Amino acid sequence: MSLMTFLLQNVLNALQWGSFYAIIALGYAMVYSILMLFNFAHGDIFMAGSYIGFGIATGLLYLVTSGIIAMPHWLILVLTIILSMFVTSFLGILVERIGYRPLRNAPRASAAITGLMIGIILETANLALLGAKRRGFPALITQKVYTIGGAFVTNRKILVVVVSIGLMLLLDQFVRKTKWGMAMRAMSYDFVVVPLMGVSIDIIAPLTFAIGSALAAAGGVLYGISYPVLNPYMGIIIGWKAFVAAILGGRGSIMGAALAGFLLGFIEIFVATVFPSTLRDLIAFSIVLVILTFRPYGFFGKPYSAKLRL
Amino acid sequence: MLLEVENLRVSYGHIKALHGISFKVDEGEIVCIIGANGAGKSTTLRALSRMVDVEEGTKMLFNGKDMLKYKPEKVVSELGISHVPEGRRLFGNLTVLENLKLATFARKDKENIKKDMERMFSIFPRLEERRHQEAETLSGGEQQMLAVARAFMSAKKVMLLDEPSMGLAPKLMLSMFDSLAEISREGTTILLVEQNARLALKFARRGYVLEVGNLVLQGDSKDLLNNPEVKKAYLGG
Ligand SMILES: Nc1ncnc2c1ncn2[C@@H]1O[C@H](COP(=O)(O)OP(=O)(O)O)[C@@H](O)[C@H]1O
Ligand SMILES: [Mg+2]
Numbered sequence: 001m002s003l004m005t006f007l008l009q010n011v012l013n014a015l016q017w018g019s020f021y022a023i024i025a026l027g028y029a030m031v032y033s034i035l036m037l038f039n040f041a042h043g044d045i046f047m048a049g050s051y052i053g054f055g056i057a058t059g060l061l062y063l064v065t066s067g068i069i070a071m072p073h074w075l076i077l078v079l080t081i082i083l084s085m086f087v088t089s090f091l092g093i094l095v096e097r098i099g100y101r102p103l104r105n106a107p108r109a110s111a112a113i114t115g116l117m118i119g120i121i122l123e124t125a126n127l128a129l130l131g132a133k134r135r136g137f138p139a140l141i142t143q144k145v146y147t148i149g150g151a152f153v154t155n156r157k158i159l160v161v162v163v164s165i166g167l168m169l170l171l172d173q174f175v176r177k178t179k180w181g182m183a184m185r186a187m188s189y190d191f192v193v194v195p196l197m198g199v200s201i202d203i204i205a206p207l208t209f210a211i212g213s214a215l216a217a218a219g220g221v222l223y224g225i226s227y228p229v230l231n232p233y234m235g236i237i238i239g240w241k242a243f244v245a246a247i248l249g250g251r252g253s254i255m256g257a258a259l260a261g262f263l264l265g266f267i268e269i270f271v272a273t274v275f276p277s278t279l280r281d282l283i284a285f286s287i288v289l290v291i292l293t294f295r296p297y298g299f300f301g302k303p304y305s306a307k308l309r310l
Numbered sequence: 311m312l313l314e315v316e317n318l319r320v321s322y323g324h325i326k327a328l329h330g331i332s333f334k335v336d337e338g339e340i341v342c343i344i345g346a347n348g349a350g351k352s353t354t355l356r357a358l359s360r361m362v363d364v365e366e367g368t369k370m371l372f373n374g375k376d377m378l379k380y381k382p383e384k385v386v387s388e389l390g391i392s393h394v395p396e397g398r399r400l401f402g403n404l405t406v407l408e409n410l411k412l413a414t415f416a417r418k419d420k421e422n423i424k425k426d427m428e429r430m431f432s433i434f435p436r437l438e439e440r441r442h443q444e445a446e447t448l449s450g451g452e453q454q455m456l457a458v459a460r461a462f463m464s465a466k467k468v469m470l471l472d473e474p475s476m477g478l479a480p481k482l483m484l485s486m487f488d489s490l491a492e493i494s495r496e497g498t499t500i501l502l503v504e505q506n507a508r509l510a511l512k513f514a515r516r517g518y519v520l521e522v523g524n525l526v527l528q529g530d531s532k533d534l535l536n537n538p539e540v541k542k543a544y545l546g547g
Contacts, residue, residue, distance in 0.1 A: 182412050186401040193399040195382035196359060196392070198416035198464050310352075310361045310395055 005150035010269050012148075016157040016226070018265020019164035023219040024242035025249065025257040026171065027212025033188035033252025034208050036306060037108060040115030041095055042216060043239015044122040047232065048091055049217025050137070050224045051126060053084035057138045057221075077140040081163065081221050085214035092213025093206045101205070119236075126232040134231050137224030160222045167218055168258050171211070175254060180207055188252050192310050244288060250301025260299060264288070312337040312499060313358075313468065316369040320353050320362055327353040329523040330367070335468070335501050340494050342502040342510040342531070344544060345520035351503035352396045354520070355470045358501075359393045360385050372468075387416035390467030394474060398457040402446030406437050406456055409445050413464035426466070429496075430459040433489050451482040458490070468499045475506045487513050507544035511535050519544070 001009075024046050031039045057080040063069045064076065071079075099118045103111045144155040175181035183204050187194050194201060223238075224230060245264045249256030267287055272280045297303060313335040320328040327350045335341045345351050356362040358370065360382045370377040372389050385391050392413075401409050410430070414423045431438035434455040440448060445456060454474055461469055474490065475483045487509065494500050503520075504510035511517050511531040519527035519540060527540065534540050 179411065179415055182404065182408055183415060185403055185408075186412050189401045189403045190399055192361075193395060193401075195361070196386060196395065196399075196464065197413045197460075198383050198387035199412070200381070200383045200416075307399070310356055310359075310399070 002150065006273075008149050009151035010273055011266075012151055012153050012157065014266040014269035015262065016160045016265075017269055018262035019160050020219055020223055020238060020261075021242045021245045021264050022258040022261025023164045023167065023215050023222075024239060025245040025261040026168065026254060027216050028243050028246035029249060029252055029254050029257035030184070030208050030212045032246065033254065034184055034191060035100070035104075035187075035205060036191075036252075037100065037111045038115065038243065039095070039100070039209070039212070040112060040239075040243075041099070041118035041122065042115075042212065043235035043237075043242065044119040045088065045091060045095070045213045045235070046216040046220045046223075046239060046242075047230075047235030048122055048126070048220070049084055049088040049213065050220030050230055050234065051130070051135070052087050052091075052217060053080050053221035053224055054135055054137050054230055056080050056083045056087070057140060057224075061138055061140075073140055077225075080140065081218055084217045084221050088217030088220075089210035089214040092209035092211075095213075096206045096209040100209075101202070104201075119239075123232045123235075130232075132232075134229050137228035137230055139228065140225060156226055160226055163218065163222060167215060168255075171215070172255065174211075180204070184208060190307055192307055196310075244285070248288060248291065248298050250298030253298070253300035256298060256300030311335070311371075312339075312373060313501070314369070314371040315358070318354065318357055318368050318370065319365040320350075320357050321365060322362075327523055328357070331520070331523070331525045333518050333525060333528070335499060338494075338497060338499055339516065340491075340500045340502065340514045342504055342514035342517045343520050343525075344504055344507040344510050344517060346544075347505060348522070349520040350523045351505075351520055352472055355393060355395075355472050355501070355503060358385075358391065358470055361393075383416065386465045390465040391470065392461035392465040392468070393470040394457045394461045394472055396472040396476070398453050400445040400448075400453055400456055400460070403444060405442050405444055406448070407441040409456055409460050410437075410463050413460045417464075423463070426463055430462060433492055434459055450477050451479075451486075454478060454482075454486060455489070458486075458493075462493060462498070466493075466498050468501065469493070471500060471502045473504055473506075474502070475504060475509055483509060507540070508535075 024042065027042050028038060031037065057076060060076045060079060064071060095118055099114050100111060103114055141155060146153050175184060183194065183199050187204055241264060242261060245261040246257040249260035268280055268284045271283045275283055311334050316332045317330045318328050319330045343351055343354060353362065357364050360380060377385065380389060401412065404412065410427060417423055436452055437455055437459055440452065445453065448456060458474065474486055478486060490500065491513065502510055502514060511534055514531050517528065517531050517534045518525050527534065527537065
């Protein structure tokens, strides 16, 4: 294998791996940017999204194989992604309403603990509901392998990257162009005065959770398609890593979080090509630590002190 | 009476900021509350906007409606009371136009929004020139214009103004008050709080004097301007 092919292969892998971090990191960054809290349940919302996708896909497949409705597999895939985003967004709204809203004026540490607890509740509720048996995500598309310049890439990897980047671009347009996006940006600058604009925080906060959770669900479905074994704890490590990406991107910077997610993917994949895979996280996160030492506010964050009252 | 406040009491923890003040504002009036730093002027406006909690016994009526039943965003969108906060508090990361548009978030009267926007641009032409600029990059005077225009876009029955003269050079101050007078002429009621007593009393028809949480004097502005106590304490002798 030539060096070029080798590089290309790893870039492709890193893009796919980074997509997961990026799409989960967006949810962390959005919530942080408007409410100044880290939603530590977010990794578990990713897990829940994956299971919801699993349920929807299994259901749709059942309907198709038993001849009740007819639809091609690509349509099942599209519906699975869209419906799980939709359903999981309500989980996000619920988490905001029950978990965080009562604590809006409480110390930030309480809110952080709440997040961790909601995460544990989601994990254990899943266990209670579905048992410890691992679930296999249905193969919605038959794997095809293409070669580009000597490097191998599957249709699933392409799907992951294309859907993730597509959703990120959509989010970017939403935040820039719509009035809700404008309210989110305003809130990230000074959330105290937002009500004086006639804007209810009780609309913007749940909306932000809904969008973040929907993105996590898309990530969860894509993950299930790529690595089809689901378990209730699958969101923990990946969630923490996405959180690291959100920090690396910079305080509440949404696109910063996405870019840092990809960067983290690249670091991990390239570290793994040089070192034994057991050392991957050790080395990758040491690199992150060094980056943060030199850029304590992340890539796109600015020194900032929020005004907490009018 | 458009706005009736009785026995308004506010505390921040153990610090009592307002000890039960009462005042009224009639439709179309310009009324000012003057007082030294820390007297409780900003707290009064925050209470009206429902941004701080008031204590038991406080009565605030707007058009006969109990204001305590309204959340901050509803005070703006349903009662029609806007607030230019102390220190302007613009969204520095949004453009001038976005700041103004955001203020109309809850409004459904599309036609009027357009008219109001045009009106603000005619009163503050500088804002139109800079409409695509981020608010952070504006000069102090322009930021104050935007703060006033943004509040007007959010609601225009009553405007609560917290020290609009703050940080402005004398010339800019005067032109700011000319603009406020113009806004008032078309029917917006104004409640202004100011440390700059002379300016405020020249602008308003009536005034109240606030001293460490208590209203100690009230009357027509011209009487207050001639009042020996006011002269001594607030007008430099
Ligand atoms: N957020 C706050 N926390 C505690 N004390 C406050 C707060 N805001 C104002 N105060 C106190 O309340 C009193 C009135 O303040 P304020 O309404 O800001 O006065 P003014 O606007 O007239 O300068 C002052 O003693 C001030 O120190
Ligand atoms: Mg003040």
